[in-house]
Each structure stands twice: as structure tokens, then as C-alpha cells.
Amino acid sequence: YGGSTVPNEPVAVTCKVCGGHVHEFLDLGRQPLSDAFREPESVAPEFFFRLAVGRCESCTMVQLTESVPREKMFHEDYPYHSSGSAVMRAHFATVARRFLDTELAVPDPFIVEMGCNDGVMLATINQAGVRHLGFEPSNGVAEAARAQGIRVRTAFFEEETAARVRAQEGPAQVIYAANTMCHIPYPESIFRGVDALLAPDGVFVFEDPYLGDLVAKTSFDQIYDEHFFLFSGHSVRAMAEHYGFQLVDVDRLAVHGGEVRYTLARAGARVPSAAVAGLLAEEDASGLSDLTTLRRFGDSVLRVRDDLVALLRRLRAEGSLVVAYGATAKSATVTNFCGIGPELVSYVCDSTPAKQHRITPGKHIPVRPPTAFRDPYPDYALLFAWNHADEIMAKEEEFRRRGGQWISYVPDVRVL
Ligand code: SAM
Ligand code: TMP
Ligand code: ZN
Numbered sequence: 457y458g459g460s461t462v463p464n465e466p467v468a469v470t471c472k473v474c475g476g477h478v479h480e481f482l483d484l485g486r487q488p489l490s491d492a493f494r495e496p497e498s499v500a501p502e503f504f505f506r507l508a509v510g511r512c513e514s515c516t517m518v519q520l521t522e523s524v525p526r527e528k529m530f531h532e533d534y535p536y537h538s539s540g541s542a543v544m545r546a547h548f549a550t551v552a553r554r555f556l557d558t559e560l561a562v563p564d565p566f567i568v569e570m571g572c573n574d575g576v577m578l579a580t581i582n583q584a585g586v587r588h589l590g591f592e593p594s595n596g597v598a599e600a601a602r603a604q605g606i607r608v609r610t611a612f613f614e615e616e617t618a619a620r621v622r623a624q625e626g627p628a629q630v631i632y633a634a635n636t637m638c639h640i641p642y643p644e645s646i647f648r649g650v651d652a653l654l655a656p657d658g659v660f661v662f663e664d665p666y667l668g669d670l671v672a673k674t675s676f677d678q679i680y681d682e683h684f685f686l687f688s689g690h691s692v693r694a695m696a697e698h699y700g701f702q703l704v705d706v707d708r709l710a711v712h713g714g715e716v717r718y719t720l721a722r723a724g725a726r727v728p729s730a731a732v733a734g735l736l737a738e739e740d741a742s743g744l745s746d747l748t749t750l751r752r753f754g755d756s757v758l759r760v761r762d763d764l765v766a767l768l769r770r771l772r773a774e775g776s777l778v779v780a781y782g783a784t785a786k787s788a789t790v791t792n793f794c795g796i797g798p799e800l801v802s803y804v805c806d807s808t809p810a811k812q813h814r815i816t817p818g819k820h821i822p823v824r825p826p827t828a829f830r831d832p833y834p835d836y837a838l839l840f841a842w843n844h845a846d847e848i849m850a851k852e853e854e855f856r857r858r859g860g861q862w863i864s865y866v867p868d869v870r871v872l
Contacts, residue, residue, distance in 0.1 A: 469510060469521045472641045472684075473695045476514025480521055481747060482676075482754040483508040484793045488817035489528060490680040490785035491535055496815050496822070503528060504818070507789065509679055509686070515694035516745040518667055518686040520679075523641040526593070526612065529682055534594030535810035536785065538576040543847050545576060547711050548634070552580035559630045559659055560586055568621065568628045568653060570613035570646075571636025575601030582606050589621060596810070614642065618649025627655035635712065638664035641684040647699035651722075660701065660720040667691075668744055669714025673867040676757040676793075677786035677840075678713065687716065689735040690745050696720045705729045713843040713866070761794045763869035768800040768838070777834040778863075780804040781848060782841025783811045783823045790840065790865070791819040798822065801838055805829040829855070836871070838863045 469478040487507040494502070508521045539545055560567060565586055572578050572590030574597045581588045582605055590606060591613040592598035598608045611617045613633075621628075631650050640646055650660045665678045667688040678686065685691075693703040696718075704726045705719035716735070743749045771778050780787065783806035790796065797819040804816060804823050811823045829837070833855050839862050841848060849862065856862075862872040 471512035471515060471517055472519060472523075473517050473643055473691075474512060474515040474698055476512045478510040478512050478519060478521060479747060480508050480510040481750045482679075482757060484676070484679060484757075484789060487681065487792050488788060489524065490682060490788035490817060491529065492817045493535055493783065493811045493814035493823060494817065494820070496813075496820075502818065505681065507679065507681070507793075511745070511747060511750055512691075515691060515698070516688065517691040517695065518688070518745075518750070519641075520681075520684050523684055524681045529639075530593045530612075532595045533810070534597060535808060536573070537597060537600065537808060537810070538573040539600075540808055541844055541847060543844065544711065547709075548577035549580045551632075551634070552577050552584075555630055555632070556581065556584050556586065562629060565630075566626065566628045567630040567632060568613075568618075570631070570633040571639070572601055572606070572608060573597045575604050575606040575608070577632070577634065578606045578608075579604055587625075589625065591617065613649060614645040615648040615652065619652040622653045627658065628653050629655050629658045631658070631660045633662040635664060635715075637662040638685045638687060639682045643695060644699070647701065651700065654722070656722065657725055658721070659704075659726075661717060662720075663707075663709060663715050663717035665712055666708070666714050666716040668716075668739065668742070671744060671749060671753045673713065674753065674756040674760055675713050675866050676753075676760070677784075677789045677866075680785055680789045682785060687718070688744055689716065689718075689732070689739050692716075692718050693732070693736070697723070702726070703728065703732055706731050706735045708735075711843070760865055760869060764790075764865045765794050765796070765800075767863065767869055767871075768796065771836055772800055776836055777802060777832075778836045778838065779829070779834040780821070780838040780840050781829065781852070781862075782806055782839065782844065783808070783816060784840045786843075787840035788817050791816060791821065795819075796821075802834070803828065804840065826852075833858050833860050835859075836861050836863050838865075839872075842866045 484507040486504045567588045570591045590608040593612045595610045601608045667686045696703045701720045702723045704721045707717040709715040780801045783804045
């Protein structure tokens, strides 16, 4: 198993938001970069780091205890293309239309997105002819957005880059980030940038995996290098206030296994909605941010690991062909923490060209295109992309008709 066997030296880890003491509650062991799919013949040394999570005693922010340099994760070859899912394309079209109908329904509106990836959200904004700018440091996906006519700067959003845009293009009514704020272990620079660029009555909106769903579903695979923060209503409110902003609205989202969209405004600029108080009350009632809850989550993770490995070993001993579906970044945590390699899962099928014909980080499971899934159909398919279950199962209906069975490990290990 991937978990550390040598007792770790107690190192003082300080919160990336408030500087408070971070108390570690789960160690997921030595892990590679989750999106570093390798050429099969590569002999280059693989980068590993220690993946562990803790909770800040002061502001409750749940965060990794080690961060990976951003250039190692986000670069020319970043393989994740947001537009690979029809459900996510529809989700982001809805997000864009909502902004167009509300915050952007003003003279000469301007929206800035950090982490715009291949333009999955800005495409709708661009089609509406609304002034926009995406920040996307991973140039391969940024090029895919530019190819559709979307304005993208290949750069990290941070204090300096945001201030430059403010000087050149004026204030933005909306600054938006999806599945990106939680990737950023330097929130101070982000909030200074937002402060510089946002219009006085503008909103800073971000949506990310929700700690409440992680705990409820034991979805420990949401923890990996890129997911530095695991947000809750309480921790985001504390973070907003720390930087002179206010949490004024929250929306629970079903996408990616459960997320929350947080809307922030400058302190005092807007009246918080009832949904904010509702979410905070719910978190208080469930003890979401308590260390005991998080430790119990850690115990559930070990149970899922043991159940999953036992099932895969049994199926393999029976001579079944077991493959996986979706070479997700999440699955790096599962395979490396549980010790699942090609001896248990023969290959992973994935629709992303940049991942195909490569091997997964750390455990080196071959990645094949979805056509390989049908040729021949396996006996069992471990659903690494469980957050896209409906979309994938609908696409691969024939698998079940022929007697194939899906395996899920969220919220617990079961054959579906
Ligand atoms: N927004 C898309 C979505 O929800 O599907 C993409 C999410 S992807 C998981 C995270 C993206 O954030 C990557 O494309 C990465 O290059 C980008 N990113 C990381 N740090 C960033 C920063 N400081 N500013 C802007 N983008 C950043
Ligand atoms: P995500 O969970 O981070 O969005 O990653 C989903 C992965 O699953 C991504 O590599 C694309 C892949 N995928 C498929 O192979 N087929 C599909 O139908 C969908 C929706 C995703
Ligand atoms: Zn803190």
C-alpha cells in the first residue's frame, strides 16, 4: 500500500490562508503528479510527493500539507480537456447564460475567467459577443480555446497579471473560476488580483468539489496534487473575510460528484442570501469541520481501500478480465494509495487523445481509447470517472447487455 510506513517527523505546517496551525488527519502516501501520463518507453525519473491532508485549527480550511510547484502541473501538455464531457458542456453553457442574463446585463460588460481551459464556459460568452478574457497557463488547452475565437492569455491569474488587465481593459463585473480556485495554494495573490480587477459591485464566483460531499461519499480520490484546498462554506467564508470580501451566495451543484458554487462580493457590497446561512447551519449540524468527523472520514477511506483491493484480487483470481473506465486525475490517488497496477486492472479506457497510448502516473496502467473497451468487452469495468457515471453508462449500454458489470467505490465498493 502507498501509505507511509515510516513515522513522519512532525513538521509545522501553516495554513495557506490564515497562517494557523494545520493538523494532519489523513496520509495518502507517496503520489505522482495526477495528470502526468507517461510515454510507455519513458525512462525519465517520475516526480513523487507526499499526499496528506490536514485542517487549519483557526479557519478550518482543509488543505494539503505539501504543495507541488505549479509549473510541474500546469504546462503545455496539461492533458485535461474540459469539453470532453457533454454534461459538463451543458453545465457551463448554463453558467454562462446565467451571467449573461444577470451580472453581465449592463453596458459594455466584461468577464474574466481563471482556468478557462479549452473554453468550455467562455464559448457561450464569446458567441453572445460579450467582452471576455481567459487566463490559462496550460498552453495546449488555451490554444484549443483560441481556435474558437475566444480571448485567452497563457498566464497564471495572480496579482500582477490581474492588475495589468485592469490597467489595460478596465474593471470586470464577473471574475469566474471552475475547478481552479481549489488548485491554487497562493490565495493571497489571487485575492489581491481580484481586488485590483473586480468592479466595485462585481462578483467573484468559483465552484469546486465540496468537502461535505467528500465526507458523505468517502470520495477520497478528490484529494490529489491539483486539489490543494477542499472547500466548505465555513472555510470559504473565513477565507473571503480574511481578504476583505464577503460570501454572499452558495449553490450546491451535482457535477463532479458534488460541488458548491461560492459567490463573493466586496465586504458590505451585497446582502448575503439565506442559502449562505443555510449551508453554514447544515455544516454546524453535521460537524463537517470537526477533526473527529475528518478522522472518521480517514477511517472510511482505509475501509474502501481494503474492500476495493480484496474485490479486485478475487476477480483476478477467478480469471475475470477487469479494466477501468476514465483515466481521471482522481484515479492516480486510488491506484497509488491502494496499490492497483496492471496486475489487477489490465488497462484504462479514456476518450482523451492526450492520455491514450500512455501509461498512468505511478502505477503505469496502459491507457487505451474507448474502442478498446468494446474489443473485447471486459467482464468488469472499474469506474474511475464515477462522477460521469450516467453519461458513460449510457454511452456504453452494450457492455451491460452483454453481461458486463460496473464496479464503483463511491460511496462504497460495490458491483453495480
Ligand atoms: N475550468 C475548467 C473546468 O472546470 O473544467 C478547467 C478546470 S482544470 C481542472 C484547472 C485549470 O486551471 C487548468 O486548465 C490549469 O491550467 C488552470 N490553472 C491553474 N492555475 C491557474 C491560475 N493561477 N490561473 C489561471 N488558471 C490556472
Ligand atoms: P474528470 O472526472 O476529471 O472530469 O475526468 C474524466 C475523464 O474521463 C477524462 O479523462 C475523460 C474521460 N471520459 C471518457 O473517457 N468518456 C466519457 O464519456 C467522459 C464523460 C469522460
Ligand atoms: Zn487557516
